[in-house]
Amino acid sequence: EVQLVESGGGLVQPGGSLRLSCAASGFTFNRYRMSWVRQVRGKGLEWVAIINQDGSEKKSVDSVRGRFSISRDNAENSLYLQMTSLRVEDTAMYYCVRDRTPETTVSFAYWGQGALVTVSS
Amino acid sequence: DIQMTQSPSSLSASVGDRVIITCRASQTISDYLNWYQEKPGKAPKLLIYGASSLQSGVPSRFSGSGSGTDFTLTISSLQPEDFGTYYCQQSYSSAYTFGQGTKLEIK
Numbered sequence: 001e002v003q004l005v006e007s008g009g010g011l012v013q014p015g016g017s018l019r020l021s022c023a024a025s026g027f028t029f030n031r032y033r034m035s036w037v038r039q040v041r042g043k044g045l046e047w048v049a050i051i052n053q054d055g056s057e058k059k060s061v062d063s064v065r066g067r068f069s070i071s072r073d074n075a076e077n078s079l080y081l082q083m084t085s086l087r088v089e090d091t092a093m094y095y096c097v098r099d100r101t102p103e104t105t106v107s108f109a110y111w112g113q114g115a116l117v118t119v120s121s
Numbered sequence: 122d123i124q125m126t127q128s129p130s131s132l133s134a135s136v137g138d139r140v141i142i143t144c145r146a147s148q149t150i151s152d153y154l155n156w157y158q159e160k161p162g163k164a165p166k167l168l169i170y171g172a173s174s175l176q177s178g179v180p181s182r183f184s185g186s187g188s189g190t191d192f193t194l195t196i197s198s199l200q201p202e203d204f205g206t207y208y209c210q211q212s213y214s215s216a217y218t219f220g221q222g223t224k225l226e227i228k
Binding site for chain 1: 122153155157159164165166167170171176208210212213215216217218219220221222
């Protein structure tokens with residue numbers, strides 16, 4: 001069974017940093033692209049960042065580029081999101097997400113339970 | 122970035138009704154379109170990928186169609202457990218944008 005378990009969320013002041021982790025199990029982690037998707041409470045979904053299977057290709061949404069960095073450790077079956085220069089508008093639930101299959105276009109088939117990030121003074 | 126626009130924003134329907142949700146892309150995206158269902162307090166669930174392919178385990182009352190810029194999600198016979206918010210999402214190009222969501226309420 002595919003399992004994605006996020007950790008590292010919490011309360012941080014504007015301008016601060018936080019690192020989210022996602023522990024993956026139940027599948028061959030290094031075969032899949034992984035993403036982070038966030039959702040502001042009561043609002044819609046926003047894709048944040050994606051990383052390919054070996055970590056050599058990364059993309060992110062404009063609003064976080066230069067502040068957030070996605071990475072992975074295939075030996076540890078883990079995905080990370082390093083967040084710096086955090087803003088109030090980054091407050092959201094952050095989901096670790098796996099692609100449906102390794103070869104096809106992006107579709108978010110497996111989701112973790114989410115990690116809540118609150119940016120507030 | 123490609124903008125995704127869903128309609129309606131919300132709707133209320135009765136059990137057994139046929140429900141149609143539409144999604145329009147700001148530019149052509151071929152069939153790179155996915156649909157998700159979200160329920161309160163739970164992570165979203167992939168329903169349809171590639172515009173019309175049913176994700177494993179999803180009931181056959183859900184179907185998707187469309188290509189280019191215009192897409193639909195159809196629930197052929199609404200069931201009580203189908204309440205929630207539905208999102209379309211394009212995978213043609215990053216930033217893999219989502220629609221704003223359609224909130225479906227069961228009458």
